[in-house]
Amino acid sequence: xxxxxxxxxxxxxxxxxxxxxxxxxxxxxxxxxxxxxxxxxxxxxxxxxxxxxxxxxxxxxxxxxxxxxxxxxxxxxxxxxxxxxxxxxxxxxxxxxxxxxxxxxxxxxxxxxxxxxxxxxxxxxxxxxxxxxxxxxxxxxxxxxxxxxxxxxxxxxxxxxxxxxxxxxxxxxxxxxxxxxxxxxxxxxxxxxxxxxxxxxxxxxxxxxxxxxxxxxxxxxxxxxxxxxxxxxxxxxxxxxxxxxxxxxxxxxxxxxxxxxxxxxxxxxxxxxxxxxxxxxxxxxxxxxxxxxxxxxxxxxxxxxxxxxxxxxxxx
Numbered sequence: 350x351x352x353x354x355x356x357x358x359x360x361x362x363x364x365x366x367x368x369x370x371x372x373x374x375x376x377x378x379x380x381x382x383x384x385x386x387x388x389x390x391x392x393x394x395x396x397x398x399x400x401x402x403x404x405x406x407x408x409x410x411x412x413x414x415x416x417x418x419x420x421x422x423x424x425x426x427x428x429x430x431x432x433x434x435x436x437x438x439x440x441x442x443x444x445x446x447x448x449x450x451x452x453x454x455x456x457x458x459x460x461x462x463x464x465x466x467x468x469x470x471x472x473x474x475x476x477x478x479x480x481x482x483x484x485x486x487x488x489x490x491x492x493x494x495x496x497x498x499x500x501x502x503x504x505x506x507x508x509x510x511x512x513x514x515x516x517x518x519x520x521x522x523x524x525x526x527x528x529x530x531x532x533x534x535x536x537x538x539x540x541x542x543x544x545x546x547x548x549x550x551x552x553x554x555x556x557x558x559x560x561x562x563x564x565x566x567x568x569x570x571x572x573x574x575x576x577x578x579x580x581x582x583x584x585x586x587x588x589x590x591x592x593x594x595x596x597x598x599x600x601x602x603x604x605x606x607x608x609x610x611x612x613x614x615x616x617x618x619x620x621x622x623x624x625x626x627x628x629x630x631x632x633x634x635x636x637x638x639x640x641x642x643x644x645x646x647x648x649x650x651x652x653x654x655x656x657x658x659x660x661x662x663x664x665x
Contacts, residue, residue: 364449364539365442368433368529369624380437386636387430393639394419397649404652410488411477414470415642417497421466422635425459428452429530429631436529449531450512456530458508461558465500467600468562472496474593475569479576507554514550518542528624530631563604570597595642602637606630 371379397419401407432452436442444452477484511533518540526535533551537544573593606629643649 363443363445363524364531364536365525366432366436366444366529366531367525367527368436368442369628371437376437376440380434383430383437383632384434386632387426387434390426390430390632390636390639391423393643394423394635396653397639397642400649400652400656403656407648407652410473410484410493411470412648413493414466414473414497418463418466418470419639421459421462422638424455425463426632426635428455428459433529444531449526449536450516453515453531453533453536454508454512457511457533458504461504461507462500463603464558464562465503466497467596467603468565469496469500470596471566471569471600474596475573478573478593503558507558510550511547511554514547518544518547528627530627532627559604559607566600566604595646598641599634599638603630603634606634 369379398416401412401416429452432444436444473488476487480487515533515536518537519542520539521541523539526532526539528535537547570593606626609626643653
């Protein structure tokens with residue numbers, strides 16, 4: 350049996366990604382759709398980064414975290430969508446073993462980084478509303494940099510841990526992944542080895558990387574809600590809500606999809622439903638973030654107007 354496993358592992362040179370549940374006649378339409386979504390995602394998030402870098406009025410802690418979130422969203426989307434588009438265009442579903450493992454590593458890394466950045470932004474909003482007089486002092490450059498650095502280190506460590514554990518496994522003859530990217534859960538189902546240690550690490554990571562940050566976000570907004578209710582003026586309440594509305598919308602969209610897909614999966618959920626749900630948080634969420642922060646944020650719209658005015662003046 351061990352000899353057979355070693356043989357399977359040694360001959361495993363590639364996997365096959367089944368992709369999205371799309372009929373062959375619809376491939377062209379969906380290719381154009383996802384290409385447009387991906388380009389909009391990249392351009393929208395890069396525009397946010399550009400505005401924050403160029404406008405001195407946006408050099409604040411909140412926009413410091415937002416710029417890193419936008420960069421993470423671009424990277425997160427780029428891990429899966431380009432390969433999916435290539436497979437749809439060439440009709441070649443194969444992905445090399447090394448490429449699959451690499452894709453899985455960066456997918457986990459940027460997923461974790463998204464979680465930690467959203468948590469840091471929630472803490473930033475908590476300090477801004479609950480301790481406005483000490484906000485600048487507390488959220489100094491040192492703390493901001495420290496939060497982002499710790500987020501990167503934790504994300505890298507968790508992704509590396511999953512990757513190293515996966516490379517120890519042997520795979521059976523079936524190397525077909527019923528997904529459009531190399532999902533860790535799908536890869537474990539293809540393994541002929543004992544995956545109990547992998548599953549234990551996944552459970553621990555779900556608690557530490559998803560549930561705990563979500564609890565911290567909920568606690569932060571709970572404290573924010575209590576503080577807002579103490580504000581006597583409606584104008585003050587509206588101002589406080591406007592500073593949190595965009596972030597809260599992104600948190601609800603992002604965590605809502607992940608919780609529905611991974612934490613409380615339906616026993617009757619089919620592969621197609623699981624794949625479509627994955628599209629929501631890997632493709633749709635990074636697309637919507639720029640629009641949510643731009644349309645619901647006066648500072649961003651004013652910064653965009655100043656940038657367009659400056660470009661118009663220079664072109665004359």
